Amino acid sequence: MQVKHIKALSIKQIYAERIIAGTKKIELRKRPIGIELGDLILLYETNPDSVIRGGFIADKTISLSPPRMWNQYHHIMGVDKEFYDIYFENCEFAYGTLIRQSFSFPALPLKQIQKLCSGFVPPQATINWRKNWYVQAEWLDALNKGRNELMQENRLGEQLNLLIF
Template sequence: MIGRHDVLISIYPEFAEAILRGEKTVELRRRIPGLRSGMRMWIYATKPVGAILGYAMVGGVSKGPPEKMWKIFGDSTGIEREHFDSYFLDSSVAVCITLTGVREGVPLPSHEFKRVRPSFHPPQLFTRISDAEAEYLDKMLFPMEFAAEA
């Protein structure tokens, strides 16, 4: 699992929880992130949670006019049409990131992640993380798997 150029993305807590519950399978963005199918995307829930909660695999990234993207992905976005329209107001492109393989872990507060990245600040969009940082997240969020190996 390590070495696939993992990323960490900031998501509002209510949407992060909806992803982890499987109710939201498409993440929306106004800008086109440099993500590819198969990348692991760690989910950072913004304040007041302020913790990394788990990850999802990027199934694909689609972009197009908001109206078209709503027709294709609307039911998977976890939001109402009014919220979608408000979010993409004045945007000519809607980016839809399809999420698969969602895993919830033991929440890791952002200050704990600073042990491996002292300069960590939650990203506006997303940030790439190193193999060592991804390995740390694996061990911290999924401790039982690593305890079994020991």
């Protein structure tokens, strides 16, 4: 099963809801967190809900100074200026992953995730989904659709498995 391009991202519920609704189209962080073009990012909503019920296909990640990031992308950030300024205070760079397409999925609460995924610990930022962990069919559908669209646009190359003899 191909889970190489599935990651879980720790996020507050309000921002997960905005991503799923399409009003937040860029995910901001203070440092790079290993999200790559075409990855399926599962939104792990932190306390009190502790659940995965949505995600997105990652587009490109950009880094700019916080003032430039705000000037260019504030209309799709889903945060207000006061929050933004406090969050990026004393940061040289702001990192933003553009959201290509968002999805809602059947809810998977933390207790169920831990039963289905041995060793799952809620991420501090992001974690790679392990090969032996449970994967909802809807996740694979979203991942395959997103990656196929990026390949058709020549933005993502097909991954070939080469055998060396």
